[in-house]
Amino acid sequence: MLELKHLTCGYDSKFTLQDIDFKVGDKELVGIIGPNGSGKTTLLRAITRILKPRKGAVLFDEKNIWQMRFKELARQIAVVPQSFGGVDMSVEDFVLLGRTPHLKEFQFLESKRDLGIAERCMGLTDTFKLKGQLISEISGGERQLALIARALVQEPRLLLLDEPTAHLDITHQVDILDLIKRLNRELGLTVIIVLHDLNLASEYCQRLILLNQGRIYKIGSPDEVLNYKIIEEVYKTVVVVEKNPISSRPYILLVSEEERQKR
Amino acid sequence: MRKKIAGWILWIFVLSGALIGISLYSLTLGPAQIPFKKIISLILEGRYTTELSILLDIRLPRILLGLAIGGALSLAGVILQGMFRNPLVEPYTLGISGGAAIGVCLNIVLGLNTSLGILSLPLSGFLGAILVIMLVYSLSIRKGILKVQGLLLTGVMISFISSSLIMLIMSISRQEDLHGIVFWIMGSLEEPSWLLIKSALGVSFFGLAASYLFCFDLNALALGEEEALHLGINVERTKRLLFIIASLLTGFSVSVAGIIGFVGLVVPHLMRMFVGGDHRILLISSFLCGASFLIFSDALARIIIAPMELPVGVITGILGGSLFIYALTKRQVTLGGKGA
Numbered sequence: 001m002l003e004l005k006h007l008t009c010g011y012d013s014k015f016t017l018q019d020i021d022f023k024v025g026d027k028e029l030v031g032i033i034g035p036n037g038s039g040k041t042t043l044l045r046a047i048t049r050i051l052k053p054r055k056g057a058v059l060f061d062e063k064n065i066w067q068m069r070f071k072e073l074a075r076q077i078a079v080v081p082q083s084f085g086g087v088d089m090s091v092e093d094f095v096l097l098g099r100t101p102h103l104k105e106f107q108f109l110e111s112k113r114d115l116g117i118a119e120r121c122m123g124l125t126d127t128f129k130l131k132g133q134l135i136s137e138i139s140g141g142e143r144q145l146a147l148i149a150r151a152l153v154q155e156p157r158l159l160l161l162d163e164p165t166a167h168l169d170i171t172h173q174v175d176i177l178d179l180i181k182r183l184n185r186e187l188g189l190t191v192i193i194v195l196h197d198l199n200l201a202s203e204y205c206q207r208l209i210l211l212n213q214g215r216i217y218k219i220g221s222p223d224e225v226l227n228y229k230i231i232e233e234v235y236k237t238v239v240v241v242e243k244n245p246i247s248s249r250p251y252i253l254l255v256s257e258e259e260r261q262k263r
Numbered sequence: 264m265r266k267k268i269a270g271w272i273l274w275i276f277v278l279s280g281a282l283i284g285i286s287l288y289s290l291t292l293g294p295a296q297i298p299f300k301k302i303i304s305l306i307l308e309g310r311y312t313t314e315l316s317i318l319l320d321i322r323l324p325r326i327l328l329g330l331a332i333g334g335a336l337s338l339a340g341v342i343l344q345g346m347f348r349n350p351l352v353e354p355y356t357l358g359i360s361g362g363a364a365i366g367v368c369l370n371i372v373l374g375l376n377t378s379l380g381i382l383s384l385p386l387s388g389f390l391g392a393i394l395v396i397m398l399v400y401s402l403s404i405r406k407g408i409l410k411v412q413g414l415l416l417t418g419v420m421i422s423f424i425s426s427s428l429i430m431l432i433m434s435i436s437r438q439e440d441l442h443g444i445v446f447w448i449m450g451s452l453e454e455p456s457w458l459l460i461k462s463a464l465g466v467s468f469f470g471l472a473a474s475y476l477f478c479f480d481l482n483a484l485a486l487g488e489e490e491a492l493h494l495g496i497n498v499e500r501t502k503r504l505l506f507i508i509a510s511l512l513t514g515f516s517v518s519v520a521g522i523i524g525f526v527g528l529v530v531p532h533l534m535r536m537f538v539g540g541d542h543r544i545l546l547i548s549s550f551l552c553g554a555s556f557l558i559f560s561d562a563l564a565r566i567i568i569a570p571m572e573l574p575v576g577v578i579t580g581i582l583g584g585s586l587f588i589y590a591l592t593k594r595q596v597t598l599g600g601k602g603a
Contacts, residue, residue: 045489048492048493050489050492070492070495070496070497071495072495073495074493074494074495075495077493078493079490081489087540088539088540089485089540093541097494100479100482100483100494100495100496101494101495103479108475108478108543109268109543154494
């Protein structure tokens with residue numbers, strides 16, 4: 001579905017990403033991890049046609065995304081951004097903005113079908129009860145759900161999320177990721193998700209892409225990527241990797257400097 | 264949803280009603296007392312009298328021009344504020360009016376309006392506006408991307424430079440030209456040429472229709488440029504086209520009616536408070552409200568120190584400015600949630 005071919009890109013004269021090459025198949029749930037400044041968000045910006053490649057290409061269904069029309073791309077790929085500009089509109093209006101790429105020229109009102117889709121997506125994300133409230137006045141977790149609802153309203157085939165669980169407590173982290181997993185399983189949505197938290201990435205993703213200094217360091221299953229040698233080398237810290245007794249996925253424990261020196 | 268649309272229709276009715284009411288009331292105002300009942304009978308009779316002449320040749324043109332200019336300036340304000348997500352952006356802060364002013368001043372000093380005809384005045388104003396816009400735009404574009412901060416700063420600087428240039432032109436111009444420039448700069452809806460009035464109306468209605476092609480783009484741009492792009496908006500192209508529409512509206516207004524400030528800043532703000540940030544209703548309601556506001560201000564300007572007349576810019580400045588401050592203290596003015 002999505003293919004990055006030896007992609008190199010960056011801001012100004014700096015190359016933030018170098019020779020990124022991977023494929024994402026239909027209905028996959030892929031996590032992108034890596035330290036701060038390793039190029040995770042830049043990678044999402046390259047996939048969503050904000051950053052132009054210097055070398056290489058991003059292909060969606062074998063078509064170069066830079067040759068697709070803006071609306072066409074937005075009907076295939078939806079983005080849940082990390083930061084939120086803050087607007088004063090009702091949750092319902094906000095979610096309905098996701099229909100923008102589907103509206104025809106000279107269409108000034110959403111059709112019954114548009115409204116139905118919005119209602120369904122608000123139902124899926126449990127935001128229907130919020131629809132009359134202002135988007136700026138709901139909680140962080142609810143806003144994240146509304147952002148996901150808006151992305152779903154685009155009826156995309158690929159969903160990109162940029163750290164959807166940042167600044168959320170563990171209940172909301174799990175709620176959001178459970179929802180994403182359900183969307184992936186039940187609706188067959190392909191998902192690429194940037195995650196900061198390695199344990200969440202391990203628990204929810206089928207495959208992980210570990211970035212380091214703008215290059216792919218390792219691609220593979222959580223078991224393959226999250227081994228202590230790799231993490232210590234990329235993150236320059238000491239960790240202990242154990243197995244989650246319930247899911248049997250790897251999880252990472254941190255060790256403070258004091259304890260390290262005791263050893 | 265249905266409730267929302269019903270609300271929109273109600274707002275359009277209310278604002279249209281206000282516009283018609285203010286226009287009719289404004290017809291009755293002036294040094295010659297012509298009450299409303301008399302206006303109806305005069306029109307029904309259709310006989311050419313001095314009073315009918317006052318109505319149709321003096322008052323009606325001002326009202327029509329007020330509609331065109333007020334609507335156009337407010338519309339330009341809405342478009343620019345929505346596009347740049349910045350509540351301080353308006354036609355004047357971007358230097359568009361400065362460019363138009365220089366164009367008109369040069370026209371007067373060089374005597375082009377006497378040799379080439381009256382239409383050369385708005386034309387040279389419009390040319391000045393579009394030249395400045397292109398200059399500001401190209402100065403603030405970096406690697407194909409328009410930087411809003413840079414655009415604003417450049418716009419404000421160009422405004423300063425152009426007002427200095429106008430002072431320069433005024434200080435070296437002849438006495439009779441100086442009078443013309445001062446009269447024009449103060450801003451007035453007194454315009455003897457029907458041709459200019461008709462073309463101003465045409466331009467502002469064209470601007471209204473054209474801006475509606477971009478109402479969803481403007482709504483999406485309220486979220487930010489990257490998010491608008493994620494929603495399938497061709498952001499760079501949209502911005503360029505909106506820029507042309509806004510500068511057309513402003514350039515024409517300034518060159519026909521002079522410098523009338525505050526309409527483009529205050530009206531969109533007020534309307535955003537009342538009807539919300541959805542551009543599907545914001546565009547038309549700002550147009551209607553701006554038209555009413557300018558017609559009302561002009562009526563005030565005509566009667567406040569009658570038989571003398573104030574420049575309408577004085578009224579819009581005082582009225583608009585105080586309304587704006589009142590609104591600020593009553594409720595946080597926001598543009599898409601961003602604190603103003």
